Amino acid sequence: MTKKTYRKTLSANDAGETKSHQAGMLIPKADVEFRSFLGDLDPTIKNPRRTIHCLDEHGEEIELQFIYYNNKLHDETGTRNEFRLTCLTGYLRQSGAKSGDELELSKDEGQEFFKLRLIANSHSDEDTGETSNRIVLRGWRRIH
Template identity: 45%
Template sequence: MSQQTFRKTLSANDVGSTGGHQAGIHIPKGEKELLKILPSLEPGIKNPDAWLECVDDEGQRLRFRFVYYNNKHHDEGGTRDEYRVTHMTSWFRDVGAREGDEFEITKTEDSSVYSIRIQQKAIQEPDEGQEGVRIRLNSWRRVH
């Protein structure tokens, strides 16, 4: 039974701590391996979507929306051409996800349900007299 796992370091915007409105976690079109484990979406349709059935570490069943915002290809003056997973903000709040934590999604070959979890980052205090350095790691990566 083969499975694939991907992780993304969450940004402040991803977890809703900036107060701004965003349309979910971005999945770059170049993330071909990740997109392969997600449902196929028809680009000829404006903003096609599919619901992802997920289970977290606590056994909670959740549904997230996987959507291809593509009005650039359908509307005059359209600007969006991106994949996102939406409807996650309340779950992030429920599990206490913060900027810098990692979101993990796993797909097992013979299942239509995705396993998800949050890996919380260790809180590190800057050394006295040194300012903390913020490193932004927002991209997805495959976990082997």
């Protein structure tokens, strides 16, 4: 059985620290591998979505939404043409997520549920023990 695992380092915006409203985590259009991992969305439909059924590290069920906001392709005045993973705010707040922590999403081939977990980052230098505010931001990256 094949397992695929992806991680994303959370930005302050992802973790809700900026108090701004966003429509979920951006998934770059060029990241075809990760989008394929989440499942196909039909671009001929306006704003197609699919439900991603997850189990968190405590066995709780969480439903995420993988959405292709594509009104730019369907409406004369549309402006959006982006992929997002939404419905994470409650989980991230409950888990105490902070910028620099990592969100992990994995799935075993043939299984219905994805696995979702938060990996806390100590945010401190191992030698000095001082906290660092510098975070290297990246998109979703394949781990396994």
